[in-house]
Amino acid sequence: MTEMVHGVLPAQAGEPVLPRWWRTIDKWSLTAAFLLYGMGLLLGLAASVPLATRNGLPPFHYVDRQAVFGLVAMVAMVLVSMMSPANVRRFGVTGFMIFFVALVLLPFFGSDFGKGATRWFSFGFITIQPSEFLKPAFVVLVAWLMAASQEINGPPGKALSFAVAVVVVGFLAAQPDFGQSALILFSWGVIYFVAGAPIVLLTSVGGLVAGGGWLAYQYSDHFAKRINGFLASEVDPRTQIGYATNAIQEGGFFGVGVGNGQVKWSLPDAHTDFIIAVAAEEYGLILVMVIIGLYALIVIRSLMRLMKERDPFIRLAGTGLACIFGIQAFVNMGVAARLLPAKGMTLPFVSYGGSSIIAAGITMGMLLAFTRSRPQGQIGDFLGRGR
Amino acid sequence: MTRTPLRPLARILQARAKGENPDVIERENIRQRHEQMRDRQRHLAEGRLLVLGAFFFVAFIAVGLRMGMISASDPTEPRASGSADSQILNQRADIVDRDGNILATNMATYSLYAQPQQMINPVAVAKDLKKIFPDLDLARMERQFTGKRTFVWIRKTLSPEQMQEVHDIGDPGLLFGPREMRLYPNGHLASHILGGVRFGREGVDSAELVGVGGIEKVYDNWLRDPANGGKPLVLSLDLTAEATVREVLKAGMDMLHAKGAAAVLMNVHTGEIVSMVSLPDFDPNERPTPKPTKDPGDSPLFNRAVQGVYELGSTFKLFVLAQALQMGLVTPDTVIDTKPFRLGGFLIHDFHNYGSQMTVTKILVESSNIGAARMAQMIGPEKQEAFLRTLGLLNTTGVQLVEAEGAKPILPPKWTDVASSTIAYGHGLAVSPLHLATAYASILNGGMRIYPTLIKTDHPKVGPRVVSEKVSATARAILRQVVTQGTASMGNVKGYDIAGKTGTADKPDPQGGYYKNKVVSSFASVFPARDPKYVLVVTLDEPSDGTGKDAKRTAGWTAVPVAAEIVRRVAPLLGMRPQVETASLNGVKLAQN
Numbered sequence: 001m002t003e004m005v006h007g008v009l010p011a012q013a014g015e016p017v018l019p020r021w022w023r024t025i026d027k028w029s030l031t032a033a034f035l036l037y038g039m040g041l042l043l044g045l046a047a048s049v050p051l052a053t054r055n056g057l058p059p060f061h062y063v064d065r066q067a068v069f070g071l072v073a074m075v076a077m078v079l080v081s082m083m084s085p086a087n088v089r090r091f092g093v094t095g096f097m098i099f100f101v102a103l104v105l106l107p108f109f110g111s112d113f114g115k116g117a118t119r120w121f122s123f124g125f126i127t128i129q130p131s132e133f134l135k136p137a138f139v140v141l142v143a144w145l146m147a148a149s150q151e152i153n154g155p156p157g158k159a160l161s162f163a164v165a166v167v168v169v170g171f172l173a174a175q176p177d178f179g180q181s182a183l184i185l186f187s188w189g190v191i192y193f194v195a196g197a198p199i200v201l202l203t204s205v206g207g208l209v210a211g212g213g214w215l216a217y218q219y220s221d222h223f224a225k226r227i228n229g230f231l232a233s234e235v236d237p238r239t240q241i242g243y244a245t246n247a248i249q250e251g252g253f254f255g256v257g258v259g260n261g262q263v264k265w266s267l268p269d270a271h272t273d274f275i276i277a278v279a280a281e282e283y284g285l286i287l288v289m290v291i292i293g294l295y296a297l298i299v300i301r302s303l304m305r306l307m308k309e310r311d312p313f314i315r316l317a318g319t320g321l322a323c324i325f326g327i328q329a330f331v332n333m334g335v336a337a338r339l340l341p342a343k344g345m346t347l348p349f350v351s352y353g354g355s356s357i358i359a360a361g362i363t364m365g366m367l368l369a370f371t372r373s374r375p376q377g378q379i380g381d382f383l384g385r386g387r
Numbered sequence: 388m389t390r391t392p393l394r395p396l397a398r399i400l401q402a403r404a405k406g407e408n409p410d411v412i413e414r415e416n417i418r419q420r421h422e423q424m425r426d427r428q429r430h431l432a433e434g435r436l437l438v439l440g441a442f443f444f445v446a447f448i449a450v451g452l453r454m455g456m457i458s459a460s461d462p463t464e465p466r467a468s469g470s471a472d473s474q475i476l477n478q479r480a481d482i483v484d485r486d487g488n489i490l491a492t493n494m495a496t497y498s499l500y501a502q503p504q505q506m507i508n509p510v511a512v513a514k515d516l517k518k519i520f521p522d523l524d525l526a527r528m529e530r531q532f533t534g535k536r537t538f539v540w541i542r543k544t545l546s547p548e549q550m551q552e553v554h555d556i557g558d559p560g561l562l563f564g565p566r567e568m569r570l571y572p573n574g575h576l577a578s579h580i581l582g583g584v585r586f587g588r589e590g591v592d593s594a595e596l597v598g599v600g601g602i603e604k605v606y607d608n609w610l611r612d613p614a615n616g617g618k619p620l621v622l623s624l625d626l627t628a629e630a631t632v633r634e635v636l637k638a639g640m641d642m643l644h645a646k647g648a649a650a651v652l653m654n655v656h657t658g659e660i661v662s663m664v665s666l667p668d669f670d671p672n673e674r675p676t677p678k679p680t681k682d683p684g685d686s687p688l689f690n691r692a693v694q695g696v697y698e699l700g701s702t703f704k705l706f707v708l709a710q711a712l713q714m715g716l717v718t719p720d721t722v723i724d725t726k727p728f729r730l731g732g733f734l735i736h737d738f739h740n741y742g743s744q745m746t747v748t749k750i751l752v753e754s755s756n757i758g759a760a761r762m763a764q765m766i767g768p769e770k771q772e773a774f775l776r777t778l779g780l781l782n783t784t785g786v787q788l789v790e791a792e793g794a795k796p797i798l799p800p801k802w803t804d805v806a807s808s809t810i811a812y813g814h815g816l817a818v819s820p821l822h823l824a825t826a827y828a829s830i831l832n833g834g835m836r837i838y839p840t841l842i843k844t845d846h847p848k849v850g851p852r853v854v855s856e857k858v859s860a861t862a863r864a865i866l867r868q869v870v871t872q873g874t875a876s877m878g879n880v881k882g883y884d885i886a887g888k889t890g891t892a893d894k895p896d897p898q899g900g901y902y903k904n905k906v907v908s909s910f911a912s913v914f915p916a917r918d919p920k921y922v923l924v925v926t927l928d929e930p931s932d933g934t935g936k937d938a939k940r941t942a943g944w945t946a947v948p949v950a951a952e953i954v955r956r957v958a959p960l961l962g963m964r965p966q967v968e969t970a971s972l973n974g975v976k977l978a979q980n
Contacts, residue, residue, distance in 0.1 A: 150428055152421055194435045196428060248457040285458040289451055296447040303440040307433045312425065315432055323439065330446045337453040 021082050024372040029301055032294040033077060033364050036349035037070050039279075039291060040357070047264050047278040048271040048352055062271065062352055069126075069354040073361025080365025081372070085314050088369050092140025092317075099137055102130035103171050117175045120355075131172055131180040132359035135324055136366055138168060139187050143317035146195040150312050158195070161188065179345050183324055190323040191316050230341045243267050244277035244336045248288075255284030271352040273344045276336045291350065292333065298364075299326035305371040318370035321363055393417060479569065479596045480610045481619040482581065482603075484626040485659075485843045491581055491603070491671075493596075494570040497550055497563040499542040500591070503532040506560030515556045516541065519549055532560075543586055543594070544568050564591045569603075571671045577629050579665050579690035580622070580788065580841060583674035599674065600688070602841060604789040621843045623659035628652060628957050632662040635956060636925070639949035640666050643930035649691035649820045650953065651924045655828040655913055657847035658837035660786070661921065661961065663821070665691040693786060694794045696817040697926065700892030700942075701754045701874075702827075702911045703813035705862060707762040708751055709830045710774045712858045716765045719748045719865060725757040731805045735760045738941075751865050752873035754889065756812040763811035768802045771810070777836060777853050778826040780818050786839045794819050813890055820924045823911050828922040831866070831886070831913045834859040867916040875910060878947040882965025883958045885951065886919075887912025889942035894929070905929050908942035910950045914958065915966055921958075925950040 014020065041063060048062035055061075080088065102121065110118040111127075120127045142161040149157030165188040172181040193202070217224050247263035250256055261281040264270040270278050280288050302322040309315040325348055332347040334340035346353060348360040393416045399409040482491040506512055509532035517525045520542065531539045544566060545553065553561055569584045582601020586594045596611075598604035606620055632650050640648040652662040669675055669687040677686055689695065711717045725745045727736040741753050750758030763771055775781055781798060784791050797817035799806035809815040821839055829836045834854040837847065854862070866886035870878045874889045890909045893901035909926040913919035930945040931938040939945070958965075 150424065152417065152424070190439065194432050194439070196431050196435075245457060248454060249460055252458050280454065280458065285455055288454050288458075292447050292451045292454070296444065299443045299447075300440050303436050303443070307436045307440075310425065310429055312428060312432075315429075315436075319436060319439065323443075326443050326446075330443070330450060333450045333454070334446075337450055337457060339450060339453050 017082065021372075024374060025081060025368055026301060026305060026371045026373075029298045029364075029371070030081070030368060032298045033349065033368075034074065036291070036294050037074060037357075039287070039294075040275075040347075040350040040352075041067055041070065043275050043279050043282075043350060044271065044352055046259060046261060046282055047275050050265050051271055065354065066352055066357065069357050070349075070361075073349075073358045075361075076358060077361040077365035077368070080362055081368035083369050085311070085317075085370060088366050089140055089144055089313065089317070092137050092366065093144060095133065096137035096141045099130045099134040100168065102128075103134060103168070106130065106171075106175065117177060119175050119177055126354050129353075129355040129359075131175075131177060132355045133362065134168065135180070135183060135187065136321055136359065136363040138164070138184060139191065139320035139324065140317050140366065142188055142191050143313055143320055146191055146316050147311075147313035150195070158192065161191075179343055182343075183327065183345075186327055187320045187324045191320045194319045195312075195316055227341075230338075240267055240269065240274060241335070241338055244274050245338060247277040247281035248337070251281040251284045253285045255280070255282050255287070258282055269344070272346055273332065273351070274336055275347055275351050276333050280336075288333075291347075295326060295329040298322070298367075299329075302367055302371050305373070308376060309370075310376045314370045318367060321367040321370070325360070325363055325367065393420070478611075478613060478617065479567065479584075480615055480617060482610075482622060483619045484622055484624045484629075485661075486625065487619075487621075488626040489572055490577060490622065490624070490626070491569060491571050493567045496544050496546075496566050496568040498540070498566045498589075498594070499545055499550075499553055500562055500564060501532060501539045501541055502537060502560050502562060503534070503539060504537055504560070506532055506558055508558070509533050509560070512556060512558045512561065516553070519552045540589075543589075562591075564593075566594055567596065569596050569672075573626070573630075574670050574672065575668050576626070576633060577624060577663075578668045578671045579688075579693070579790075580624065580663060581671050582789070583671040585674075601671075601690075601788050601790070605787045622841050623654075623661065623843045624663075624841065625661045625961065627960050628662040629664065631956050631960060632953055633664045633666075633668075635953045636664050636949060637666055639925075639945075639952070640927065640930075643927060643932055643945050643949075645927040645930040645945075646685075647691050647695075647928035648949075649695065649924075649926045649928075650950075651692050651820050651824040651922075652953070652957065653824050653828060653839060653922050655832035655919045655922045656835075656837065656849075657844065658825065658828065658839045658849075659843065659847065660821075660839055660841050662957070663692050663841075665689070665693075665695075690788070690790050691926065691928065692820045693784070693788055694790045694819065695926075695928075696794060696797055696819050696822075697907045697909075697928075698814050698817045698892045698895065699820075699823055699907065699909050699911075699926070700813035700890030701756075701759075702823060702888050702890035702909055703810065703816070704751055704754065704759045705830060705866065705888050705911075706775060706778065706780075706826065707759050707766065707771070707811045708747065708865065709854050709858055709862050710766055710771065711747070711762045712861055713854045714766065714770070717747045717762065719746065719861060721747050723747060723750060723758050723761050725750070725755050725761070727757060728760075730760070730808055731803070733805050733809075735808060748865050748868060751888065752868050754869075754874050759811040760808035763807045764804070766807075768804060768807040771807050772802045774853075775810075775816070775826075777851070778829055779836070779838070780816070780822050780826050784819065784821050784825060784839050786821060787841045791821075796822060813892055820909065820926045823909070824922050824924040827911045827913060827924070829853050831859055831863050831919055831922070863913065863916050863919065866912070870912075874941070874943040875912075875947045877943060878910065878912065878951040880914075880951050880954045880958075883914045883954050883963065884916040884966065885912045885914045885954055886916035887923075887947075887950070889947060891941045891943075904931075904938075904940070906940045908940060908946045910942050910946035912950060912954075914954055915963075917966075920963060921961070923950055923953060925953065 044063045044066045049059045052059050052061045106118055109121060111120055111122045112118045120129050145157035145161040148154045165184060169181045169184050217227055243263050243266045261278055263281050264278050267274050276288060279291065299322050302318060306315050306318045328345050328348050331340060331343060331345045335343060346356045349357060394413050398412050402409045402412060479493055481489060484490055503509055510529055513525055513528040513532055516528060517523055571581060580601050582603040583599050584596045584603050585599050587597040588595045598607040610620060632652060636648050636650050648666045650664045653660050667687045675687060677683065677688055683689055722744050725741060726743045727734060735757055737755050737757055741755055745755055745758055781796055783795055799815045806815050825839050830853060833856050834852050835849050836851055836853050837849055863886045866888055867884060869875050869888055870885050875887055878885050878887060887910055892907050894905040894907055896902050907926060907928055908930055911924045913922045925946045927946050931940050932944045
């Protein structure tokens, strides 16, 4: 009674941060992300040596850099995953503003590194690709807008977010960077899909795409040739795909052995877009299966956890993040396996690239923050609330 | 689902009546409706998330399966995209002589090509290559290696030494492609018969060999046909005889300062060509390219024995003789008026004046143009033309060389009396040495028409009969006398009774008329005279024997000794035993008749 009357030391509000984090985080996905980072370093030991040799640098120069950036990414991932969804939303939307401005300024201050596309800001020791960071921020923004539109008397979030997507895609396509443009559109589409896109619209869009593709195949020689070339069983061995296919075959089930691979010397993008081919050649199908398994684990576990989520913003943002993460991995490996037409896309955490890995870390951190287990008010179902 | 109004009037009124705030009811209703909406959204999202999850599950499974399939397939050597129809068949059958000696075969070698993108130091590579292959253009190579090209052919074939030197450059951008290369191990021998090949369609792994001349071209399809199972093409040629004939003919040509020479040695009964040589010749391993500015007749590619049509002079006298004998117009002893005479404003005369009358035998032995012309007059132009046609002198020879198809005899525009008379002694009708050999064989082998062939055969095409056995024997006897006591006396080879006829024809001047001091001298013969086995035709283009005071150009001094030397050396090689004295007695006896 005394305590009731006089009060005591203010009780701590809830449990401490770290234990709560550890209790609620998706430990499987977290572990998978760490493992992927480790694999990236392991493969970098093989795949980035030719690039370093070509550029006249110490053989493991890029491995060292990757290790440092990777550590930054891991720390960022853990820190972001500790944030509350509301904080993630605040940082995400603010980040979107910042990186969108950066994207707009690219044509004036960016550098193209002789690759024909201006995508990077160069700061001497590090180069930053704004579009990598823009993607997760964009997902958060879109999810926020769409979730808001589900409130009674909410803003027209779907239309607004679509307008934002069009503007961003316009700037990306101007670089040109069609890979990132496609990812932005894909993430918007996925969020819209989960936010309840009408079935009629979905089927008609699907029909239009299929019909358009069929028409293009029938009436455009160029398009038909590309598709036929992709469908042909023969592959020109002098293309990157040809080298990659050969590397996967050479590797077989158990690989040719650490450091014995040849493909990394032939492929200019062995350390980024075709790192899976290096993995397949040196470590065999086993490692490839492990990598695929890790990506599948992260994506599918995240989606399953999000199914239980009752907060629309968290659900939508988590879905968008999981899907862009998964689709990058799928496209990258699908291209190397000749399942998809050639399109450069990095393998998150594994491919070399400072911006790429830090952005992947932030993306993953946000995803982990959204998939943390939290009370969902299921008790309400029993108490007869709702329906 | 029943939609409850946000402000249900009944409850509002009740609340008002109770003095409560009716807005609470509205807020509660809004909250409920909001929650209903959220639940609906959540259920929809649950389904769609499941769809997404399934999509990613299937997608990752597909990638995994695909990777597994590729891993499980055997690695193959990377091949440039080659579908079935563009595959290059590079097995080309060998060509062998009648005893199985190799005339043409294939050798595995390598071509050299560059992938400049992979070169470490293109400029240095170009310099090193220039050292190995001095004929390459340095500036051009540097341009090619430093430009945008991804593929440059450098050499079509390499010798092992060159390949090692290129290897020693050690640049990863220099690559070797396996090749089958056509090899003619005997060099110049039989070059005109074999012809040569070139590379057709080329790939990195192989290149097509395509015949460009001679028998390689005529039998191109056969040689490339995989259905033959690597069976070689067996020619009728005898490699040793070919080598000997070439050696003797070359020596004779050089000694007599001739600009060209040809020899045909053929089986009289089957038409199988045992040796055929045309000089100058070439090395089919490095077949020269014809120069358009030069007369094709002077090119080493020109096959004088087959392509070269010449007016072969007095050798043609055999044909009037045989026809006149066959028609029963003359016997060897018939006396014919041999005074020079005019025919249509054209004076027919002899090299020497042989007197006003001669026997038929004498006409041949001394080679009287007048006598031959007289006999042609007895026969008549139409019958002469028909007879020459049966001997194959008015058509192509049909031998299996691509060049033979174009070698048509040059006929007189009209077969007049004058033409008939001049053709009797070999002017006005130009044929190739192979034509002449065919006609001689057909008359002297017993009278059966034969057809020249380069392919060894057990079933030669023979017939029809052109003259009777008896006429054939008589003609041989007379020709034997040409050698024993006539114009071809230098052609007597002991033991191999040669019977033959010389011919020295003035060369036609392209400007009109005939050259005074340029001749084509030939000697057509069979041996042995009594039972002939082979026919030999030797033709020398513009020979001149400078050993005496005056340059001697007649066949008796030029073609005949060369032919005799050929017989002396080749006959034993062909397995013929020299005949003992008694054999030649027969000929002597006939001469005394």
